[in-house]
Amino acid sequence: MELFLFLFRLKQFLNVCKFLFMTNTQKQIIGLILLSIFFGLIRNYFLESPLSLLKEKRIFETIEVQTNNNGEFTFDLPKDLTEPLNITIETVDYLRITNQSIIIDARDEEDFNKGRIKGAINIPFDYYEEFEFQLDDIDLEKILIVYCSGGECSLSIDLADYLMLDRGFFNVLVYEGGWPEWKGAGLPTE
Amino acid sequence: MNNIFNYRIFLLLLRYILGGVFIYASIDKIQNPQEFSDLIDNFHITPITLNNIFALTLPWLELIIGFGLITGFFLEASLKIIILLLIWFIFILAQAVFRGIDTHCGCFKVGDGVENIDYKFLLIKRIFEDVVFLGMALILKFKAQFNKGK
Incomplete structure (x- = not known):
């Protein structure tokens, strides 16, 4: 010793x-x-909101569409969300078909024009100031689903934070699987 | 004699340009460390855990070595750091191009490239700029006579 x-x-x-x-x-x-x-x-x-020295990857809670006793799909969002929730591809499809939500593509205009989830609107996070007018007449209670290029893409999370914290939307969801997963699953695109 | 004088002026000019570039590049990042940290995330090369520390430290290092080049304090150390940093920058930009990562560089300003849709072109342009700066730094490293040249 x-x-x-x-x-x-x-x-x-x-x-x-x-x-x-x-x-x-x-x-x-x-x-x-x-x-x-x-x-x-x-x-x-001296920063207004100092950074934590060890950064943590944000992990979102995932919420999914449920099936009730009658075999019908139901989707209940918790009230008073404090941060965006993650949703699965099935939930996006359910909300899209039932017309309960607005789907927002956070990628740039060029990618959006090449292909997008059917019915999605484009608000590229990098220049949202030019595009966010599309949300001006939308009820703040409306469900917003934001997606981008999946996996490593953070545009959807950044845009979701902006919509929730700065624009005051109450029900903002992030579809982390994004465009690659949606396209790969063969679901409706345009 | 005149040639030697011109040569020294040339080296001094290289130092000022390189120092100025590094100082300019650091200021916006010092002001917005959070955005710079998110930008580092986008390159997917360093562990996310360490990115805040990089985002807080790297701009200050750029600022200090920029001043080092201009004023001549710690000149050799500053030059060595600059060469290593530029090689590192070229590497991370190149891997972003090859991996097709959709990100903007943020080399000069965190919001730079916002209007530019073609990120790949922007990244390649940045690599080219960094190669030029690296060439300038290498000239200074191997040709300058630090103590006499000021």
Whole structure:
């Protein structure tokens, strides 16, 4: 045990020695990086909403269409949502067929024009200011479904956050599977 | 004699241009770390957990080494960091092009490229710019006589 402790101390000592014998440039590089981290942390401290140092991937709760005792589909949205919910492809299809929702494509205009979920409107997140007028006459209680290119695409989440937090829509859903899943499933497109 | 003078002016000019570019690139990112962090997410190359730390630190590093190049403080260290950063930028931009990731670069401003629908073209343009900057940094690294050249 003491031997381990000794070896550990020896390693620490050697590490310190290694640092002392580093060239000036290497020390400067480490110094500049540490200085940047320091300034970054100070800046973060003074931000209105500081970032958490370890970022977490947002995980949305998923809500699905249900089948009742009579074999009919039902869909109940929880009241007072505080953040968008994720929905499955079956739920999107159900809400589309029953005309309960507005489907919003958050991809850019070029992708939207190449192909989209049938009946979707286009509000590209990157320039929503030019497109959001389409929602001006929509009731804030209306269900909005936002999608983009699936998997790695974050446009739908960003747009859903904007619609919910800034525009005040109450029922915003994100279809994370997005266009690739919808197209792959052979569901109606245009 | 005149040639040596011109050569030194040329190297000084390279330093100022490169330093200016890095300072310019850093300011918008320092102002909007959250958006810059989201942009880093879009490149899908670094673990999401670390992206906030990168977003907070990297712009300051760019700012400091930019000033380093212009003022001559920590010149050699700044140049080495710039070369490594540019190689890293070229790598992440190139992988985004090859993987067909739909993202904008955010190299200069977090909202840059908003009007440009052709992201791939924008990314390739950024790679080209970074290669030019890398060339400038390499010239400075291997040709400049730091202590005498100011």
